[in-house]
Amino acid sequence: MSQTMERETAMPLRSDLDVLKARQQGKELAAGMRFTSSELTIIATAISEIARNTVLYARSGRLMMKTIQRGPKRGIEIIIEDHGPGITDLGMAMQDGYSTSHGLGIGLPGTKRLMDEFEITSEVGKGTRIVMKKWER
Amino acid sequence: MQVPILKQEDFLIASIQGALSDAELLALRDQVVAKIRHFRARAIIIDVTVLDLLDSFAARTLRSIAQMTRLLGAQTIVVGIQPEVAMAMVQLGLRLEGASIAMDLEDGLLILRNRGMQGDVSNDGT
Numbered sequence: 001m002s003q004t005m006e007r008e009t010a011m012p013l014r015s016d017l018d019v020l021k022a023r024q025q026g027k028e029l030a031a032g033m034r035f036t037s038s039e040l041t042i043i044a045t046a047i048s049e050i051a052r053n054t055v056l057y058a059r060s061g062r063l064m065m066k067t068i069q070r071g072p073k074r075g076i077e078i079i080i081e082d083h084g085p086g087i088t089d090l091g092m093a094m095q096d097g098y099s100t101s102h103g104l105g106i107g108l109p110g111t112k113r114l115m116d117e118f119e120i121t122s123e124v125g126k127g128t129r130i131v132m133k134k135w136e137r
Numbered sequence: 138m139q140v141p142i143l144k145q146e147d148f149l150i151a152s153i154q155g156a157l158s159d160a161e162l163l164a165l166r167d168q169v170v171a172k173i174r175h176f177r178a179r180a181i182i183i184d185v186t187v188l189d190l191l192d193s194f195a196a197r198t199l200r201s202i203a204q205m206t207r208l209l210g211a212q213t214i215v216v217g218i219q220p221e222v223a224m225a226m227v228q229l230g231l232r233l234e235g236a237s238i239a240m241d242l243e244d245g246l247l248i249l250r251n252r253g254m255q256g257d258v259s260n261d262g263t
Contacts, residue, residue: 016159023190024156038221041190045225048192052159110193110229 007032008066013054013080022063023048029065030076034136043076043134046114050080050130053108058084058127068133075116075135083127090122140165144176148249150242152184162198169202173211179253181206182245183236186217196231203235212237216245 009025012018026047027040035043047063054061061082068077087093096109112118117133138161142151149172151165169181183199185191191199203213213236218226226232239245 020156020158027189038224041219041221042225042228045190045192045229048190048194049229052192052194113228114225 008064010062010064012060013051013063013082014060015055016052019048019051019055022051026065026076026078029067030134033067033074033076035076035134036137039134039137042114043078046111046132046134047078049111049114050078050108050132054080054082054084054128058082061127070135073135075133077131077133079129079131081127081129086124086126086128087120087122088124090120094120140168142168142172142181144172144178147178148180148182149173149176149178150182150184152242153187155187156189157195159194162195166198166202166205170205170209173206173209178211180212180214180249182214182216182239182242182249184217184242184245185215185222186219186241188217188222189219191218191222191226191231193229193231196226196233199233200235203233207235214239214245214248216240216242 007029009029011022011025013022023044027044030040030043051063061080061084064079066077068075094108094112108120115132116135119131120128122128138155138157140151140153140157142149149169151169157165172178173181181202183202188195199215206213215233215236216239218238237248239248
């Protein structure tokens with residue numbers, strides 16, 4: 001881990017305490033890069049939203065974060081996956097204002113707006129996987 | 138981490154000391170509601186200066202606190218939202234309807250005292 005600039009971390013998501021830990025670890029990882037303090041907050045907020053969704057809807061899941069490189073650009077990649085019920089209508093879930101649990105979250109579209117890249121795949125009965133990225137400016 | 142709630146004059150001050158889990162946020166909500174009634178407080182100031190983020194759950198809990206507090210006849214003032222936090226909240230479309238906002242604790246106290254003098258506690262600064 002120390003011979004390259006690459007850093008990687010993985011952790012389970014099972015409770016609200018894990019959500020807290022996840023966003024703190026995400027912020028720490030991103031703090032070692034060239035992100036502004038408001039970008040750090042935005043990354044941590046995105047992690048918090050998605051990690052909470054996972055704990056809420058899938059009961060448990062897994063979070064992986066690492067620094068990534070594309071050409072001269074450096075960024076952070078956050079992957080969250082679960083083996084929960086999956087999302088029936090992904091198109092609808094990605095629409096602004098859509099939320100299944102009493103307006104609990106700002107949902108996926110809100111989180112997508114915070115990140116530079118956001119990909120979601122979901123299969124009913126199998127689970128959901130979200131890959132999101134933020135690049136250094 | 139429990140949030141200490143101090144009584145000062147006829148209002149309460151809850152100063153958050155560190156990042157709160159969802160369960161701790163809900164505990165704060167319950168504690169605020171109970172203490173407002175217990176102390177017959179006119180207002181609660183919630184100091185979020187140390188929070189490095191306010192996500193949808195935190196914002197929703199603060200909104201609930203403001204609404205519940207209002208039903209009890211008191212008001213909520215959220216103070217100390219950091220600039221980065223405000224930026225992320227706006228991007229997420231998060232609002233704190235029902236709560237008044239002040240820049241810091243000093244400002245919050247000033248708002249309360251001015252309102253006290255005017256005898257107007259129902260005016261919502263948002």
